[in-house]
Amino acid sequence: MNQGSLTKDIILFVIFAGLVIAAPVLLTPLGAGYPDLLQKFAIFGIFAIGFNILFGLTGYLSFGHAAFLGVGSYASVWMFKLLSMNVIPAVIFSVIVAGIFALLIGFITLRRSGIYFSILTLAFAQMSYNLAYSVLTPITNGETGLQVRQLAPSDRAADYVLNLRDEDLRILDQAFGVVEQGIPITNLFGIKMSGYPGFYFCAVLLIIAFGLSILIARSNFGMMLKAIKSNQNRLNYTGVNTRPYLITAFVISGMYAGLAGSLLAVTDPLAGAERMQWTASGEVVLMTILGGAGTLIGPVLGATLIKYFENIFSAINDNVLQGFYSFLPDSLNEIAVAVSGMFVGKGWHLTLGLLFMVIVVFLPGGLMQGFQLIANRFKRKKKTDSTQHSKQAAE
Amino acid sequence: MENIVLHVNDVHKSFAGLHALSDIDLAVREGETHAIIGPNGAGKSTLLNVCIGRLKPDSGSVVFDGVTLTGKKPYEINQLGVARVFQTPEVFPDLTALDNVMVPALAKRDGSFKMSVIKRLSREKGLRAQAEHMLEDLGMADQMQQIASEMSRGNKRRLELAMSLIQKPRLLLLDEPTAGMARHDTNATIDLLKKIKEGGMTKVIIEHDMHVVFSLADRISVLAGGRIIAQGTPDEIKNNPKVKEAYLGEEQV
Ligand SMILES: Nc1ncnc2c1ncn2[C@@H]1O[C@H](COP(=O)(O)OP(=O)(O)OP(=O)(O)O)[C@@H](O)[C@H]1O
């Protein structure tokens, strides 16, 4: 990653913001122009940007980032239950809680580097996952998951004989006299966070998250992180205490994950432990590497692509395939459906795995490296063209 | 009379039975260039490793300017004003030459940790000018934007020298700073090191090239088999029979 100029960064940021805001229009031809999916792009984009601040800049590969995603979701749902269905307290609280949790885990796991660090983070995330199912059930509601419920009758609330898993308080909403009918949905000062308003709330946060990541990458702090990735040993002999830098990067990326987890709860106020499972941690690694670790846009690109293909491929079932291959004779049709069936529907992870292998083998720098190669080829061609032109002109 | 900057007191270090350093006593005076010479495997690099906290001595201590370095972390030792150039060039391979020099410059100015997330590195105009100047001094003006991993070994070495010098250390430890350099570059480096000496920086230099040693050193310590076998001015060392023996012994092997 080179030190881009300020103007270039501003242009990049403006283009990014423009694309995100116009995404509902731009992605409609691809069949992705609806808020639920767009929201997912934005949320996992934030998750991957944060992950990349740790992995892309310092080279420390965390295999447990889904834990922070899960913590963010739980924290938000608790805010919905206790304070208000307004998303602002939920988002703030989630980011703080995830940050504290990351500080704790980072403090311990960052005593090691390389594969040992990865394994430690994985162990911590799996531990959190298991705890959420067992001893932490009072907080997580175990397998059922934590949900927003109806308000407790006011006399019971006053007597403190609540069962907070099944009855909510929403102190702030009550204080402001918000009337609830049935189970309420999340809102931003009255604007319901479903459909496009929901997407644009996530989109604004994505744009801010992206802008912050540019600032970090270009700052003195970011340069130290890159130096850690490049040669941590040398950095120690250069007078830099690398540990606080790493812990800070870890906490920042944990807070990004907490924000993403919070937004998942904003779109669907329910938190379950499966969000913390190692497959979820692995997914953000794939997103970042697929797009291009250490690049600014790569992680968002990777997140969008994976969520898009997950959506398309996993929706294809045998019936769709049979229709697709209907031009083939029956026997061939069956074989074609059986073979293709392995790659779609539930088998979409196989496609993802293959795609990932191809990228890592041929483009270790991810898709961004691919674009760079293409761009360079064009530039070279242009140059030779223009020299030819000038020659002709000279003649 | 003179001020002793670095004091190595009775240091021992062994690796699984191999005595890499035994009974090492060394005093480096303020402003001097102290050369350490000796055959391969004599323990020269190990001695520097003990000084900068890469290795812990089995016994004995290293004192810099009244502060005991033994037991301190490498970054603390650097912050006290001790910089090192390694035998195999240690740079930041993924960064440009300029950024390679900016990192130690930041560490010198900001200390071992500073949260500076908002200010852009490119706006550090003052530090940047210093770093560019340093690279120009070392004849690397046209390589500032080159990625370090793409540099020749000799250039990496010069880059590492720039990384150390930008910190204006009180004590500079150089482990074979001219190895792998062409004659021309070696002479340029000698000139540069002489220039630094006028500025009063104390240096310990390990070197096999006797031309370099005799052009720079005020005093020389000869290390063989983990022990200091001779110490003195260049003239004294030249005529010391023990030194001749150590080097001849090596040649016979
Ligand atoms: N980390 C280590 N572990 C085990 N043995 C080591 C270690 N470092 C050095 N040694 C051994 O200690 C002895 C001294 O090594 P050292 O690198 O200090 O020699 P040197 O004088 O710098 O030699 P050269 O001129 O080849 O650089 C050698 O026998 C070496 O193999």
Ligand SMILES: [Mg+2]
């Ligand atoms: Mg050596």
